Amino acid sequence: MQELLVISLAFYLVGLIQAGLVFFQKPRLPFAVTLVSSLSGFILHTVALIIRGKQVDRCPIALQPELLLFLGWSLAAYCVAAFIWNRNQVLTNYVFPLAFLATLIGVILPLPPVSPLGLRVGGSFLFPIHVSMVIFAYAAFFITFVTGLIYLFQERQLKLKRFKAILGRFPALDTCDSVGYSSMTTGFILLTLGIVTGIVWSGQRYGVYWHGDPIEIATMLTWVNYLFMIHYRVASGWRGRRAAIVSIVGFTFIVFSLIGLKYLGRVHVFVG
């Protein structure tokens, strides 16, 4: 499994090189090369996750490195999808490096061969759905966050009439906005599913639906934040700068929940 991951990392490296070339405004690699390499990397990554699942006999998304590996996989999944869907290079150029990074850290962190905790969690199929939905949603929000940052940076440069730094290097503002919006809605739907499955699972297992731990609260805040944003976009056409700011705020909640999971892990219900 580890070997497969390393090979898939090597494939992802091509995407990373492409991103560097774009950033430094050098001639790019041909589209087919990046597509084939990222797709191969993604397939190997998928196979590796499946193997890991078989080895530990549970859904392989519970421990820190596993979460990172899955995060990397999710980001790569969005990139590959965007690639195939509309040959959108925006995602791949700015998200791929992070897919690579998440996977790399996931590979480097020591991975216990068998699950030390009683993580088979009552045999319920809901728990793996809960975790994977939430992570998958986070990956989507991450994309919204990145496009939001690029939007804000470029918008500021344009307003200040400093053009040199931006011309050519970044995607157009409306691309950032539309990519950000579609990944936000995707993320929102997934997060909703993730929260619902989490609540139901918790109810099944503990008889309590809501524990009120910090991670639950952060997740709910994230959800409300994005709900608010989608509402205003649909109702009164908020976009551009405001959308970008909200997406960045939303992502800070996510970062808090992810860090919280590491340090306050004991507090969140599934470990207990």
Next chain:
Amino acid sequence: MSIILVGLNHKTAPVEVRERLAFNETMLTSALRTLVDSGSVSEAMIVSTCNRVEIVAASPSDSEPTLQQVCRFLHEFHRLPGLLYKEHLYTHADKLAVRHLFRVAASLDSMVLGESQVLGQVKTAYSKAQEAGTLGKVLNPLLNRTFNVAKRVRTETEIGGAATSVSSVAIELTKKIFDRLDNKRVLLVGAGEMTELAARYLVSEGVTQFLICNRTPERAIELCEKFGGEVIEFSKLKFELPRADIVICSTGSPDYIITALDCKRALEIRRYHPIFFIDMSVPRNIDPAVGKLDSIFLFDIDDLENVVGENLKQRQKEADKAESIVETEVEAFFEKLDTIELGPTIAALKEHLTEIALSEFERTRHKLGSLTPEQEEAIKQHLLNSLVNKFMHPLITTLREGTRSNNESYNIIELYHQAYDLKDRLAGFDERRSGTKDRRSPIN
């Protein structure tokens, strides 16, 4: 063999002169033929554009008289008396000529530094000369090298990178805001030359929907016929504002035509889809406060011209890099050229010397006693061959140096002295001779 170049460009000659010395396409072939048939040059090519005329030629004779002849040809062909425009012409020979040609093709000599058209024009000139059959073993490799140099300069420097006209800068900025322009609606306020030019650029970027607004509707209708679109009454401008993604404004109005309030309303109606404003009028027609609104981007003529200035500065910086590429390429070209020129001579010399060596070997063969075939082969292959090479090597090196420095006082005795380092030996002879004299003197 010399390479020469005679020409004039926008720096040395005003347009009245350039147009009188230009060659149009129909006369180009006959001009090339006339020049080569006159016998003053063996190969020729003429680049003639609105900004320059360049005659590149190769001649077996010296450069100075050839340059004179080509200058005269340029006047005679255009039926101009004497050397009327001599002071507008520049003349270059050999390295300077090659460097000039490289610089022209790499757009280092252009009015707009780094523009890409000139390379195409040189290429056309090349194929014209090819058709006329006036290219040969010097100009053919020279032009191929020229195209390589131009390509190197394009790829290794960013001389052609940034936009250098107000309209193209405006388009680049538009592309920072909108991914695609083909589905965008453009509002032109004022139907003057500036807006028309901008519209033409936008059409080339795929824009098809125009709204045209002018105080006098006739002119607006005229533009409408050219680009398609709708004419809008001037009084209804602010109501049409929400429909526009890009607004280009250039009128003679002394006050603001579009205010921040208009834009605020427009944005609400548009649900905050961005609007890109370009105000090319002086005094400005769009309230600068508009630019502070979210989702609105406003640039005036100064902003655009600042970008143009920056970009030109950037190109100037890149030009220095390009110049050094040209410099190294000029050197490389001449090195290659020498080998091409000397190649046949070297081959003939080697053949000749090898023949001598072999026949001498055959002549003395019987004195060497019995030799196995291997030994015989070794003598032929290694001994004789290396003798010939050893003998030739210094001669070739000196020949190359001699042709490169291209000095006219080409002294064959000097050449041998230099090649085989004979000076010391000769000095030794002198000493010995005087030594024998000294010994004899007491006897006498």
